[in-house]
Amino acid sequence: MGNFAKSREVQQQFKANVISHYSEGTMKCQWCSFGDMRALSIDHINGGGARHIKQVGNLYTWLIKNGYPDGFQVLCMNCQWIKRAQRNETAKKHPLPHRYTKRLNEPLFTKEYWNSPEGCQNLETIREIQLILASTLQ
Ligand SMILES: [Zn+2]
Secondary structure (H helix, E strand, O other): OOHHHHOHHHHHHHHHHHHHHHOOOOOOOOOOOOOOHHHEEEEEOOOOHHHHHHHHOOHHHHHHHOOOOOOEEEEEHHHHHHHHHHHOOOOOOOOOOHHHHHHHOOHHHOHHHHHOHHHHHOHHHHHHHHHHHHHHHO
16 A cells, blocks of 8 residues: 555545445434544444454455445444443443443334434434443443
8 A cells, every 4th residue: 555545635535435335325323323424433233343453454445445345334433332332342341330231222222213203303312321321431
């Protein structure tokens, strides 16, 4: 990779292309519809992201080179944290207080609920809980 491909602007463009592809042009988090590019990232749907990124280095470049393979989605960092908590990946390092871990199993935290009419009405509550969870995990 030459200096050109390493430049920040080019990297931002790569990221925009990848986010656009995996969000089907919406440029939004697939769970909560948050749309600020600075907080959007690519999520490995079935986990193992940290190990994979260690192998390939730059994920955006890798995805482009490999023709946008399946198994990835666009999530914002809040939803990444929530997903991690749900998958228990950070349980040892950052145990959540029981009152939150208990709530993670509630329908409130499923994608289906967020996309339902009732979930849309409760988006503010969901965001509030997301922020609490995110700050708990940091
Ligand atoms: Zn989100």
